[in-house]
Amino acid sequence: MKTCSGLAASTGIAIGPLFVYRPADVRVERRTVRDAVAEQVRYDAARSAVAETLRQMAERLEAAGKEEEAGIFEIQLEFLEDPTFGDAVHTRIGEESTNAEAAVRTVTDELVAEFAEIEDDYFAQRTADIQDLGDRVIRTLSGVTDTPLDALTEPSVVIAHDLTPSDTASMDPERVLALVTEVGSATSHTAILSRGLGIPSIVGLGAMVEEPGATVIVDAIKGRLIVDPDEETLERYRREKAAWDARRDRLLASALEPAVTTDGVSVEVVANIGSVAEARQSLAFGAEGAGLLRTEFLFLDRPDLPSEDEQYTMYRQIADAYGSRPLIVRTLDVGGDKPIPSIDLAPEQNPFLGQRAIRLALADPDRLLYPQLRALFRASDGRNIKIMFPMVATAGEIRQLKAAVASVRTELQQAGTPFDGSVEVGIMVEIPAAAVAAHRLAPLVDFFSIGTNDLTQYTLAADRTNETVAPIADYFEPAVVDLIRAVIDASHSHGIWTGMCGEMAGDPLALPLLLGLGLDEFSMSPSVIPDAKDRLRHLSREECRDVATRCLAAESASQIRSILEQYV
Numbered sequence: 132m133k134t135c136s137g138l139a140a141s142t143g144i145a146i147g148p149l150f151v152y153r154p155a156d157v158r159v160e161r162r163t164v165r166d167a168v169a170e171q172v173r174y175d176a177a178r179s180a181v182a183e184t185l186r187q188m189a190e191r192l193e194a195a196g197k198e199e200e201a202g203i204f205e206i207q208l209e210f211l212e213d214p215t216f217g218d219a220v221h222t223r224i225g226e227e228s229t230n231a232e233a234a235v236r237t238v239t240d241e242l243v244a245e246f247a248e249i250e251d252d253y254f255a256q257r258t259a260d261i262q263d264l265g266d267r268v269i270r271t272l273s274g275v276t277d278t279p280l281d282a283l284t285e286p287s288v289v290i291a292h293d294l295t296p297s298d299t300a301s302m303d304p305e306r307v308l309a310l311v312t313e314v315g316s317a318t319s320h321t322a323i324l325s326r327g328l329g330i331p332s333i334v335g336l337g338a339m340v341e342e343p344g345a346t347v348i349v350d351a352i353k354g355r356l357i358v359d360p361d362e363e364t365l366e367r368y369r370r371e372k373a374a375w376d377a378r379r380d381r382l383l384a385s386a387l388e389p390a391v392t393t394d395g396v397s398v399e400v401v402a403n404i405g406s407v408a409e410a411r412q413s414l415a416f417g418a419e420g421a422g423l424l425r426t427e428f429l430f431l432d433r434p435d436l437p438s439e440d441e442q443y444t445m446y447r448q449i450a451d452a453y454g455s456r457p458l459i460v461r462t463l464d465v466g467g468d469k470p471i472p473s474i475d476l477a478p479e480q481n482p483f484l485g486q487r488a489i490r491l492a493l494a495d496p497d498r499l500l501y502p503q504l505r506a507l508f509r510a511s512d513g514r515n516i517k518i519m520f521p522m523v524a525t526a527g528e529i530r531q532l533k534a535a536v537a538s539v540r541t542e543l544q545q546a547g548t549p550f551d552g553s554v555e556v557g558i559m560v561e562i563p564a565a566a567v568a569a570h571r572l573a574p575l576v577d578f579f580s581i582g583t584n585d586l587t588q589y590t591l592a593a594d595r596t597n598e599t600v601a602p603i604a605d606y607f608e609p610a611v612v613d614l615i616r617a618v619i620d621a622s623h624s625h626g627i628w629t630g631m632c633g634e635m636a637g638d639p640l641a642l643p644l645l646l647g648l649g650l651d652e653f654s655m656s657p658s659v660i661p662d663a664k665d666r667l668r669h670l671s672r673e674e675c676r677d678v679a680t681r682c683l684a685a686e687s688a689s690q691i692r693s694i695l696e697q698y699v
């Protein structure tokens with residue numbers, strides 16, 4: 132028996148035989164060609180063929196409602212059809228009299244190296260897309276048509292160094308019990324795909340297990356792969372799997388029911404999403420709307436800014452998916468720590484304290500603020516859309532943002548463009564200044580949504596991306612809990628509501644505390660909604676008020692945790 136650990140990217144337990152996947156080697160031999168023009172024509176033909184395949188795959192996935200997966204192929208298509216890509220290949224062939232395969236390899240390698248330099252997990256993952264695209268073009272040029280995961284004949288646990296979009300598209304999900312990869316992170320394709328399909332997965336295992344056919348246990352709750360388990364372990368996991376599956380089925384069966392506490396309080400449970408696909412998926416998990424649409428996803432992976440019309444279409448599609456349920460759209464939240472290609476950002480010493488989110492939007496409103504607000508107001512017509520501004524610190528910023536909102540409304544009115552006149556406008560409370568001054572800010576807005584991810588890092592001065600200080604950045608620290616209470620109380624005394632869209636809102640341990648503090652809306656990752664709703668149904672708000680009072684008297688995060696652990 133051997134155990135390896137990685138990151139549980141899609142929770143669940145699977146037991147089955149191991150299928151070791153090794154993709155066909157895409158080896159390139161460099162040759163000198165006599166007729167460079169003929170070679171360029173050969174490349175053009177291969178490019179057209181690959182473009183057609185990518186288009187078909189994207190359409191097929193989109194028709195199946197898998198927008199996110201389809202997006203992977205759309206990105207590849209954009210790279211392939213970008214004239215600079217084709218020009219670079221032609222130049223290589225022309226100047227070096229080299230074969231098309233070698234030219235494609237060089238150009239993709241250069242592009243991958245460029246992307247790998249950007250210190251951002253998302254971009255790092257895009258290098259896999261480019262590599263995959265290059266391999267696909269080279270295979271087409273060499274006449275190799277491999278069918279990677281076709282050898283999978285019985286339901287198996289698939290292990291691979293990494294999985295490319297082409298691999299996953301050719302995979303029969305009925306035959307895949309779980310996915311395990313040697314590399315990858317929470318945003319890798321394997322992670323996205325497995326969450327979408329509801330298949331347990333572990334990424335970033337750090338090692339390959341080369342034992343085809345061996346019985347393995349994938350514990351994608353703790354992030355463990357157990358190879359050749361002994362009978363006792365196997366039996367224990369069979370029971371755990373049965374319990375896990377039964378619990379998941381039970382939770383899913385009641386996910387659409389409202390979360391009403393034992394003392395009759397109806398709690399609003401909504402989702403944090405980033406795409407149309409996630410919006411649809413969240414509904415199946417019982418989301419009663421979206422408390423946070425992170426619009427920055429629309430701005431990634433592209434050299435230019437999305438136009439007002441593109442934004443309008445996306446907001447409309449997502450709002451339509453939710454019907455009459457609310458959709459809270461957060462305006463662009465990017466900056467030094469979340470770079471996007473279409474905005475030129477000066478390097479900053481402390482990007483988390485720099486020019487990000489509304490600070491950027493207010494510095495360049497014609498490109499960043501007005502198009503987004505116009506798109507949102509246009510999409511609001513007949514739909515339940517609310518607008519939320521991130522990273523607000525002062526009343527002055529709110530006044531500036533509200534002036535922009537007023538001017539967009541006047542502009543649309545004058546143009547006779549219909550929009551909802553009662554769109555609520557709120558702010559994220561994620562900077563301590565806003566939390567401390569919540570009683571001053573409340574009269575200026577329609578709602579607050581507490582962003583505990585940033586509020587915690589700023590309150591405790593502990594970088595949320597720095598593992599060394601991760602234990603300090605604890606949202607159960609009394610200082611953070613005090614701020615949360617102050618924000619909720621300030622909102623209620625001014626007749627507005629407070630939600631929470633930071634990770635804390637979906638933490639089972641935090642639910643009694645937040646309910647007791649009077650939080651009005653809980654917004655969380657879609658897959659944890661069924662569990663959160665189930666837990667809320669077993670809580671009494673009256674009782675939770677006492678729990679919250681005890682937590683507020685505690686001196687440390689560990690004391691608060693132990694009060695909550697005892698209660699839960």
Ligand code: PEP
Nearest residue numbers: 561582583584585632633
């Ligand atoms: C937060 O800061 O809590 C939040 C929800 O926003 P993000 O994680 O996108 O910064």
Ligand code: MG
Nearest residue numbers: 561582584585
């Ligand atoms: Mg934030």
